[in-house]
Amino acid sequence: MTERVRIRVDGVDHEVPAGRTILQALDDLGVLMNGVDIPHYCWHPKLAIDGSCRLCQVEVRVGDAAADARPGKLQIACNTPVADDMVIDTKSERVRAARQGVMELLLINHPLDCPICDQAGECKLQDYAFDYGLPAARTREPRRALKKRVDLGPTIVFDQERCILCRRCVRFCREVSETGELGVFDRGDRSVLETFPGRPLDNPYSMNVADICPVGALTTKDFRFKMRVWFLEDVDGVCTGCSRGCNVHVGVAKNEVQRYVPRRNDAVNDTWMCDVGRLSYKESCRPDRLSRCAVRAPDGRLAEAGFDAAVQAAASRLRALVDARGAGVVAGVASAHASNEDLFAFKTFLDALGTEVRGVAVLHGESDSLLVEAEKAPNAAGARALGFGRAGRIVERLRGGGLEGLIVLGHDLLGDEYLGASDVLERLDTLIALDTCHSPLERVAHVVFPVRHAVEKDATYTNSAGRVQRVRRAVAPGPDVRDEGEILLALGRALGLEGFAEAGPWDVREASRRLSVSLPAFEGVVLASVGPGGRPLAGSDG
Ligand code: SF4
Numbered sequence: 001m002t003e004r005v006r007i008r009v010d011g012v013d014h015e016v017p018a019g020r021t022i023l024q025a026l027d028d029l030g031v032l033m034n035g036v037d038i039p040h041y042c043w044h045p046k047l048a049i050d051g052s053c054r055l056c057q058v059e060v061r062v063g064d065a066a067a068d069a070r071p072g073k074l075q076i077a078c079n080t081p082v083a084d085d086m087v088i089d090t091k092s093e094r095v096r097a098a099r100q101g102v103m104e105l106l107l108i109n110h111p112l113d114c115p116i117c118d119q120a121g122e123c124k125l126q127d128y129a130f131d132y133g134l135p136a137a138r139t140r141e142p143r144r145a146l147k148k149r150v151d152l153g154p155t156i157v158f159d160q161e162r163c164i165l166c167r168r169c170v171r172f173c174r175e176v177s178e179t180g181e182l183g184v185f186d187r188g189d190r191s192v193l194e195t196f197p198g199r200p201l202d203n204p205y206s207m208n209v210a211d212i213c214p215v216g217a218l219t220t221k222d223f224r225f226k227m228r229v230w231f232l233e234d235v236d237g238v239c240t241g242c243s244r245g246c247n248v249h250v251g252v253a254k255n256e257v258q259r260y261v262p263r264r265n266d267a268v269n270d271t272w273m274c275d276v277g278r279l280s281y282k283e284s285c286r287p288d289r290l291s292r293c294a295v296r297a298p299d300g301r302l303a304e305a306g307f308d309a310a311v312q313a314a315a316s317r318l319r320a321l322v323d324a325r326g327a328g329v330v331a332g333v334a335s336a337h338a339s340n341e342d343l344f345a346f347k348t349f350l351d352a353l354g355t356e357v358r359g360v361a362v363l364h365g366e367s368d369s370l371l372v373e374a375e376k377a378p379n380a381a382g383a384r385a386l387g388f389g390r391a392g393r394i395v396e397r398l399r400g401g402g403l404e405g406l407i408v409l410g411h412d413l414l415g416d417e418y419l420g421a422s423d424v425l426e427r428l429d430t431l432i433a434l435d436t437c438h439s440p441l442e443r444v445a446h447v448v449f450p451v452r453h454a455v456e457k458d459a460t461y462t463n464s465a466g467r468v469q470r471v472r473r474a475v476a477p478g479p480d481v482r483d484e485g486e487i488l489l490a491l492g493r494a495l496g497l498e499g500f501a502e503a504g505p506w507d508v509r510e511a512s513r514r515l516s517v518s519l520p521a522f523e524g525v526v527l528a529s530v531g532p533g534g535r536p537l538a539g540s541d542g
């Protein structure tokens with residue numbers, strides 16, 4: 001068992017594992033910057049300790065000094081190990097004076113850039129200057145002139161004057177991306193951050209350096225000057241780029257997603273995300289998003305239709321097919337982009353229709369040993385837990401002519417792993433598609449319904465480790481854009497399927513409650529019980 005020690009921080013006693021530093025122990029307890037404020041620049045919970053900025057100084061007494069209240073020693077909290085009976089003061093006058101001294105030194109050369117700096121509003125130098133800065137500079141020498149707007153690579157712009165040499169970005173590139181593009185060159189007051197000659201900052205995780213840079217020295221080309229951060233509303237979300245499900249802050253303004261930045265979840269993505277996933281926020285505002293239902297007219301054209309008309313058209317085609325040929329000729333292809341609640345609605349619909357033919361289409365791509373998973377959708381594990389097997393079996397039946405009707409969520413079935421350029425869908429009697437955006441499915445679909453992107457939903461997704469994670473609605477969808485569950489409920493009702501007439505209007509909380517009592521894996525996993533860190537499916541590691 002790990003040895004534990006007792007420490008007292010600002011008069012409050014805590015018991016923490018031995019071997020941790022003061023900042024680590026407070027971070028483990030969840031009180032760092034959340035009750036116990038120790039400003040810090042170079043320390044980051046997921047990087048090696050640097051101990052270079054000196055801002056995290058606290059007053060520490062231990063042993064006899066603690067007992068008789070002699071003055072403590074100023075020590076850096078990020079690199080001082082906790083010890084039994086350690087007494088830590090984070091607020092004394094000496095601590096305050098030490099922090100003021102560090103801030104004065106850091107600000108001597110910092111440009112007066114805040115009005116034109118993209119970090120303003122989320123800059124730690126601004127925040128701590130406000131708390132510990134002097135009202136006026138005491139130096140007369142000119143500030144150091146260094147490089148501005150340096151293009152470091154495909155994703156990042158660097159302002160050398162703003163850099164406070166905390167080396168977080170250097171350690172990130174050494175320890176996390178393991179690409180080592182950045183270094184601090186020269187000595188003393190000539191030290192500068194640079195890329196190594198001929199080595200641009202170009203790796204699949206490059207944009208994380210902008211998140212961890214405490215000042216406006218590193219900014220992403222994508223978000224730079226796009227929007228002042230105080231206009232953004234932050235909503236908890238999950239990246240849908242692969243089955244890792246990295247936790248994100250969805251930054252929203254003007255009812256549009258403006259950026260994703262990683263949200264800390266030690267069980268999923270630490271504090272990182274890949275660049276591809278970060279830019280996948282653009283999926284929600286693609287110009288080819290579907291906004292209206294559509295029904296195939298007698299002349300063969302797909303024509304826009306109201307929701308009720310589309311539901312009636314889909315129900316009458318399905319009813320005629322099932323009455324003539326039986327439900328066994330109808331298959332359901334789920335999307336691993338659909339939520340647990342929507343997939344449960346799909347399962348309920350297919351059960352009531354009477355077909356067992358179902359599967360999930362999941363596209364695969366590259367993976368790595370850090371975060372990126374091969375399954376390029378957020379809910380493949382959820383679909384499997386809900387009984388959707390491989391869609392490959394359905395493709396075989398389609399090719400063999402054994403199916404005449406198809407209800408398909410998303411368009412991953414058109415990927416090369418499944419149908420590719422095959423024309424088998426053209427032979428179907430009935431094809432009903434539920435999708436977020438236009439796709440070649442529309443060439444052959446009889447009815448098309450637009451559905452919501454993850455940022456437009458209250459829902460859960462199950463990541464590759466079996467952790468159920470919640471997303472919250474960040475932007476309002478168009479009036480005709482619905483959850484898959486709502487569309488399937490209306491369709492089941494129009495078909496007169498058992499249990500659908502008495503079901504109330506679509507309510508994702510009710511769907512989640514029913515899922516939690518219907519499938520043992522989801523036992524107890526109701527929407528309201530899934531906190532910001534998610535929770536594992538029953539029996540999974542999560
Ligand atoms: S660029 Fe930012 S993260 Fe990198 S050393 Fe400078 S201040 Fe630190």
Ligand code: SF4
Pocket residue numbers: 239240241242243244245246269273274275276277278371372373
């Ligand atoms: S690793 Fe996957 S889930 Fe994480 S940011 Fe990248 S694409 Fe998104």
Ligand code: FES
Pocket residue numbers: 039040041042043050051052053054055056057076077078079
């Ligand atoms: S955070 Fe401790 S020295 Fe920088």
